[in-house]
Amino acid sequence: EPEVTQTPSHQVTQMGQEVILRCVPISNHLYFYWYRQILGQKVEFLVSFYNNEISEKSEIFDDQFSVERPDGSNFTLKIRSTKLEDSAMYFCASEDSYEQYFGPGTRLTVT
Amino acid sequence: KNEVEQSPQNLTAQEGEFITINCSYSVGISALHWLQQHPGGGIVSLFMLSSGKKKHGRLIATINIQEKHSSLHITASHPRDSAVYICAAPLLGGSQGNLIFGKGTKLSVKP
DSSP: OOOOEEEOSEEEEOTTOOEEEEEEOOTTOOEEEEEEEOTTSOEEEEEEEETTEEEEEOTTOOTTEEEEOTTSSOEEEEESSOOGGGOEEEEEEEEOSSOEEEOOOEEEEEO | OOOEEEEOSEEEEETTOOEEEEEEESSOBSOEEEEEEOTTOOEEEEEEESSEEEEETTEEEEEETTTTEEEEEESSOOGGGOEEEEEEEETTSBSSSSEEEOOOEEEEEEO
């Protein structure tokens, strides 16, 4: 069964460094999402992406964040200058216009 | 804008017990997700349902669109069912798009 994959599973980085989280959505899906879960809190929406552009973004998704689909298969989330409060699980999801399928997540730890 | 409430927040059960987790939402939707999050943090989609009832093994999910309420039931619970169960609904209603998540119900099944 097709699945969404994410790499790396765990990323440790120092404050101020740039990180790129990678996702491979299910092929033929057209809608892509990034969500975040800070430890002990709810999962929160970050950004949605359709037709090679951002369709919606939350207040969390500020100028430090960017997304792109560099090669038609990968879907990446970049954080330019990480802060301690960016430590969280980051989930990617792809949608076939009916149901969202979640990746296993990347745990980002900023020290 | 949708709001999602889950109850209970924590649930401890003895192996074999029947479990019910409830979810209510404020904006009319066409579909709702039930997700399972394991201690390691990964999310697995259990159900997306738009009406009536769905069953998968010992898991049953029901939804009442008119009452804006859904329940997740686990029959003959087992320690391996211990996880956080999360319901999620489209932020702006309907059936697609950015999801808003409940806080989750932490289930612990004792042998």
